[in-house]
Amino acid sequence: MLALCLRTVAASAPAVPSRLLKPGSLKKVVFRYLAHQDSLPKLPVPPLRQTCERYLAVLEPLVSAEELEHTRRLVAEFTMSGGVGERLQKGLERRARKMDNWLSDWWLQTAYLEFRMPVVVYSSPGVVLPRAEFHDRQGQMRYAAKLIAGVLDFKTMIDNETLPVEFLGGKPLCMNQYYQILSSCRIPGLKRDAVVNHAHGKAPSTHITVVHNYQFFVLDVYNSDGTPLTVDQIYMQLEKIWNSSLQTNKEPIGILTSQHRNTWGKAYANLIKDKTNKESVRTIQKSIFTVCLDAPMPRASDEMYRRRVAVQMLHGGGSRWNSGNRWFDKTLQFIVGEDGSCGLIYEHAPAEGPPIMSLVDHVVKYTKKSEVVRAPMIPLPMPQKLRFNITPEIKKDIEKAKQNMNILVQDLDIKVIVFLHFGKNVPKSYKMSPDAFIQVALQLAYFRMYHVCCSTYESASLRMFRLGRTDTIRSTSMDSLRFVQAMDDPTRTVGWLQHPRRNISWHFELRGLKGQAIDRHLLGLKLQAIEDLTSMPEIFMDTSYAVALHYNLSTSQVSAKTDCVMCFGPAVPDGYGICYNPMEKHINFSVSAFNSCAETNATKLAQGLEEALLDMRDLLQQTPKARL
Structure with a gap:
């Protein structure tokens, strides 16, 4: 049972690591990107009855028998011949024929741009990188210079369209997200945001923004002949910025971007009424990316250090520390602390985790390269400092943002653990998916805490389709419920746990990858009803639908x-945000929860996860591999 359960819990689809070309071998292949994109299949619209049957199966372990029976009646009515479901399905199919991807625009709008909670914690993931080996300002500047040069090196492949195409299972993946993460930024609105990208116009961006002591600077990163600045040149420019930003009593204008989106939208409209402010904001938005040179955070033990860096990447630590040293709307912000803490935070609208992590892998590898012999330095102009005119009204908005950020900082509980007992090696030795192994362990840990199972979200890649983003893998099933119940049931034997084939839903992984999962299809049917201006079908007003979408476990393998490890906040007030990076012999985890919820505890769940992993390994070791 364990072996089958582990093999059948759906795994997300991490991008296959690219084999990156050396900069010297880069030659632009005309229309390569477009030709590749056009060759990809379109995202299919799954059959209506198939989705509805799978929806009912998802609900079975989550709702009562009475609720499930009520939902069955609603589904039967929805799918009846000539009914509303068929009409909405036909509308989706027409949309799919007309568009490159029937889902992508809707998903961008509903999941991100219409989402009104702050992007901080609620949307934008942070990435904790290994601690760098420096402990002073010069080391900070040198590392930041290498990091910037590494991103520019990666950007060369994007600009020349020579970025190696990624494959999964022998099939090419959509590379569009790579072309959206640089020179892009989110722009707040009063009811809906927008995303702008300045990488592909007539005058693409040639500068980055650097922020230190809450002050923003423009750093041109290309010479007049179009070549990128060397590490030494960037280092000298960063030194100028640091020396010009010693004054720390500046207003932290960047903290405005941490607000609720409607609040920030109003403050933004007021901020850019001033011409100087508008020009400064536009310069930040157009920059290739942002580098945040952070002040050192409080000292901590090794265990507390991991947590401290996680919160530094996610929100900056509050108004006393580095939360004002950000522009949270910027798609990519690399963070380098004076104490060696390093990482990034990215605004989620343009891309998922795998393209970001491919960039991270390239940049980290680049920072480890030995430095070349220094060439004679050509004097460069002083980086431009961006000016802001702070009116009393803007000052009031900043103070409100500080208060709200500090409340959020106090509310977020996050635990970062390095599970050292084993990594991918153990499940792989039993021919099991490491991701599936971890997902079952999460189910077991949660069940032991709450004695029920819950709606669980794991992102599944749709990048094998043109402009594909994600769908939802649902790890909770009747089979996973039976397994976690049996693990601690003394009347059950090991043999029962490993009983062959108890209708395990092992196709769930394949459904997510092949565009046959249920969540985005149901969302499409709901949005089609809204677009058609028809009354909302009852299945979307049903309590069961709300339960299915209330993800107490929001998880992702990146x-x-x-x-390193990625971290993000919970999807619901009484839930957990869990991200993991399985290495060969250890696993990096982040677990987050809100302190304001008395029922959740990130430390307790993290401990329970470690215990579950060990118990499952012990169970495997009790049975010869041949029987699995």
Whole structure:
């Protein structure tokens, strides 16, 4: 049972690591990107009855028998011949024929741009990188210079369209997200945001923004002949910025971007009424990316250090520390602390985790390269400092943002653990998916805490389709419920746990990858009803639908070659945000929860996860591999 359960819990689809070309071998292949994109299949619209049957199966372990029976009646009515479901399905199929991807625009709008909670914690993931080996300002500047040069090196492949195409299972993946993460930024609105990208216009961006002591600077990163600045040149420019930003009593204008989106939208409209402010904001938005040179955070033990860096990447630590040293709307912000803490935070609208992690892997590898002999330095102009005119009204908005950020900082509980007992090696030795193994362990840990199972979200890649983003893998099933119940049931034997084939839903992984999962299809049917201006079908007003979408466990595997971990906040007030990076002999985890919820505890769940992993390994070891 364990072996089958582990093999059948759906795994997300981490991008296959690219084999990156050396900069010297880069030659632009005309229309390569477009030709590749056009060759990809379109995202299919799954059959209506198939989705509805799988929806009912998802609900079975989550709702009562009475609720399930009520939902069955609603589904039967929805799918009846000539009914509303068929009409909405036909509308989706027409949309799919007309568009490159029937889902992508809707998903961008509903999941991100219409989402009104702050992007901080609620949307934007942070990435904790290994601690760098420096402990002073010069080391900070040198590392930041290498990091910037590494991103520019990666950007060369994007600009020349020579970025190696990624494959999964022998099939090419959509590379569009790579072309959206640089020179892009989110722009707040009063009811809906927008995303702008300045990488592909007539005058693409040639500068980055650097922020230190809450002050923003423009750093041109290309010479007049179009070549990128060397590490030494960037280092000298960063030194100028640091020396010009010693004054720390500046207003932290960047903290405005941490607000609720409607609040920030109003403050933004007021901020850019001033011409100087508008020009400064536009310069930040157009920059290739942002580098945040952070002040050192409080000292901590090794265990507390991991947590401290996680919160530094996610929100900056509050208004006393580095939360004002950000522009959270910027798609990519690399963070380098004076104490060696390093990482990044990215605004989620343009891309998922795998393209970000491919960039991270490249940049980290680049920072480890030995430095070349220094060439004679050509004097460069002083980086431009961006000016802001702070009116009393803007000052009031900043103070409100500080208060709200500090409340959020106090509310977020996050635990970062390095599970050292084993990594991918153990499940792989039993021919099991490491991701599936971890997902079952999460189910077991949660069940032991709450004695029920819950709606669980794991992102599944749709990048094998043109402009594909994600769908939802649902790890909770009747089979996973039976397994976690049996693990601690003394009347059950090991043999029962490993009983062959108890209708394990092992196709769930394949459904997610092949565009046959249920969540985005149901969302499409709901949005089609809204677009058609028809009354909302009852299945979307049903309590069961709300339960299915209330993800107490919001999880993601984001793999990287770099020994790092991504972290993000919970999806619901009484839930957990869990991300993991399985390395060969250890696993990096982040677990988050809100302190304001008395029922959740990130430390307790993290401990329970470690215990579950060990118990499952012990169970495997009790049975010869031949029987699995």
